[in-house]
Amino acid sequence: MAIALSAITMLVLIVLFIIKEGLPFIFKIGITDFLLSTDWEPAAGKYGIFPMIAGSLWVTLGAILVGVPLGLAGAVFLSEFIPQWAMKTIKPTIELLAGIPSVVYGFIGVMVLAPLIREYLGGPGLSIMAASIILGIMILPTVMSISIDSIKAVPNSYREGAFALGATHWQTIHMVVIPAARSGIIAGIILGLGRAIGETMAVIMVAGNAVKLPNSPLDSVRTLTANIALEMGYATGMHRQALFATGVVLLIIIMLLNYIAMTAIRDRGKKK
């Protein structure tokens, strides 16, 4: 019984300590100043994280634009159009790739992707676009494997019904199977979203980390996570508290997303 409460105790500990370090700071600076000011100069006592919030949002949005179409297309193709035995080798392969450490993805972004963008599209290379593509690839396995599971969970009788009405395989998929698997697919996308917002090391390496509001996808940005990790090494006093306050904001965003994902998954369970 005591052991069983370990997980929730740990969660409480984490939330408590992050909040204890970060929240007083937010109130001292003022919530609006902290969240909406665009000046981040810890040395001058200016702590506005709006550029980082914008950075996280842009990068995550980009990751979704890259990762979701690819992941969904892959999931539909793998679960509907290829034989079982091929599926049985490809799906584990994709999940194995989910195990590649984020630093490796980041490094590939720096070595391969950033030079390509710099050369053909302009800008510094290390940019929203580079980060979006790398994060999109990183969330692919998550989006794909959860979507595959929920597409597989659609009862075959649905498909048979559609076929019997004379629908083609594709009509069946986009009119029957995908709507039926929708909540599972959404849960997968939200989990991917959470992973993209929370990702740190890969983003530090490819996003360029400039503290300013971006004007184009080719501009460099700094995300909330990058802000914490970059300055944690040397921050002290107020500055360190500011980083914990950034952590509080990040934690709240992630908790909200997880809550939505969990509700989506639970609703799917209820419907059956």
Next chain:
Amino acid sequence: MTVHPRYTQTIAIFVLTLLTVLTLAVLVFIIVFVFGKGLPYISYDFLFAKPEDMGRSGGIFPTLIGTVILPLFAIIIATPLGVGTAVYLTEYTRENRITRIIRFGADCLAGIPSIIFGLFGFIFFVTTLRMGWSIMSGSLTLVFMILPTIIRTSEEAIKAVPYSYREVSFSLGATLWQTVRKVVLPNALPGIVTGIMLSIGRSIGETAAVIFTAGSSLRMPHSIFDSIRTMSVHFYILAREGISNKNAYATAAVLIISILIINLISYWMMNMFIAKKTK
């Protein structure tokens, strides 16, 4: 104008195939690229020699030790907690408010990004508990990170043990605890080990949570209160500070190989487990 459904079908399948091939190509490219650049530099010396000049030359032996030791300690602590929780959830209670709270805790913990674990580990273990940047702080932080995986996989494994096994054990006069220990857990073992392997894989690849808690010292540690650098952290520092691309690629290759091996073993075990259960 309406397009004949058969044509839309052809177009749809074409697009889907294209996107899937693109996805697989990207994923394969990553592996091939890193191996192509890194494998030629891996040698006995690279693995077992001390790094020199901040990792510019020499080997990666201390980081290899760090990569083994940190997840090992984390597993030693997290396994009893996680399996204990799973046993409690499945054998000792029904669905009620407490189990819901426990599951909620585990689910939330699973979704927290590693940088938050890093922040927490830094303020709690490194600063508040005065453990400093050490193997101890690093492992304890990893425990927080991997616990949800162990709980979830152990729970699934325990649930998969047929109920009749328990009934036979009870009918022989065994207590609940005896049943759990001698019947349920041995039968759920492969599933539990799979969860442990997955957790090891995740710990090995972790950077953000480790760098702020275990530090990044390149020296050989003498006790669990010494700072240590894992392979992922080493790779990150080599790559980010542009110390040595050659050694960075080689370290990445070793890192990916270790993780692939561990994940492959866990897949193999999971399949064995499922095959046994469905027989």
